[in-house]
Amino acid sequence: MASAPAFAPLILWTLLVFQSFEFGHSEAFANVSCFGTEREALLKFRQGLSDHSKRLFSWTSKDCCEWKGVGCSKKTSHVFKLDLRNPCFETYPDGSCLDKSNLAGTIHASLVELKHLKYLDLSLNKFSRQEIPQFFGTLQRLEYLNLSSAGFDGNIPHHLGNLSNLQCLDLASRFGGGSLTTDNLQ
Template sequence: MGNFNPAYHLNVALHYLLFFFLASSFLQTCVKSCVEEERRALLTFKQDLTDPSGRLSSWVGQNCCWWRGILCENHMGHVAKMDLQNPYVPSYDNQVWDEVTYQWSFLGGKINPSLLSLKHLQYLDLSNNNFHEIHIPKFFGQLKSLQYLNLSASSFGGEIPPFLGNLSNLNYLDLSWNNMFSPVSSKNLSWLPHLSFLKYLNLGGHDLGSQGVGWLNVVNKLPSLVELHLRSCGIQSLPFSLQTTNLTHHFCSLISHII
């Protein structure tokens, strides 16, 4: 058995302590604190919301990158993602689903334009909340970095706003089931072709029947579209002209989502 050398072991221990200290410091610098202007914008946004279940109670302190539903990019700490969908989404397969808990978890109120300060926001999900038929805010059309927008089943009212056509980077758009018991007629979809990167589109529950095949002509101008959902949109049958459209190559994946 070798001789025990206290000095040697102390030296090794100090090296390990130094290593863990440097590693911890490195991780802290990698995980950026959020930008102060964006933190204030989120707090202003929160003030105009109703939150009976306290889902946003973690929105305190200096580093908004650790707040529930918020994700920041690693480089500069800009807010890149806001996932505020209701966590208690109803499921037909879930026999123990609690509707009271679902409704208690609604976010509601008004949507403050302070979100315009989140210039790097790429992902916004407000689905399965209850905004009591307020219109989709016009300033949403100025969130130019958005790639993902989900406003489904959140009781937004009015027509689908054409200013969403300004979100030219969108690849996912879900506006479905905002007026489940009183479908809103969506007379003008001429803004849709501006979304040239759009891969997923869900307009379920919006009345497109009055457009005839107009909806098809518009959708056919989306070059990147892969998945289309138009359930309960007042479309009684699929036109024969579908065979000549660009949708033909993925028609099999679409038909179950239309009628």
């Protein structure tokens, strides 16, 4: 009968193989780029935004998986992550640079075309005088939604209750701006 240490290299090798399938970038996927429908959805989304800090400057190449703030699955090349939080807070914890580096404007409903989106972070931006879009409640695969200190106003849409996979929801307001209410939630 073989001892447990004899199986250790086999177990380690098996774990490494599975990890490379899930997270690695093998030769088979080297030429895969984002889907055209997802690229177009992101471009429509960008059109509604003003970007004084030029954070979305990279959003011109053909492959949206290479764009700053966009994460794609290495297995399927679908967009699964959109991380557009204002990075200035990492350098200036007091938020003194927020006005100079935030995204503002209207959030386009084209985001519903990102059918594999699991992570959406729009925190520390300035979407003033608009409510949280109701279509966010249709992003069925969403696991993480951060809209903290993003300037949203009005009622928190009950449609967010449709997000059955949601594990993290952050609507905190650390720097003022928006005023969210829960009058319509039960």
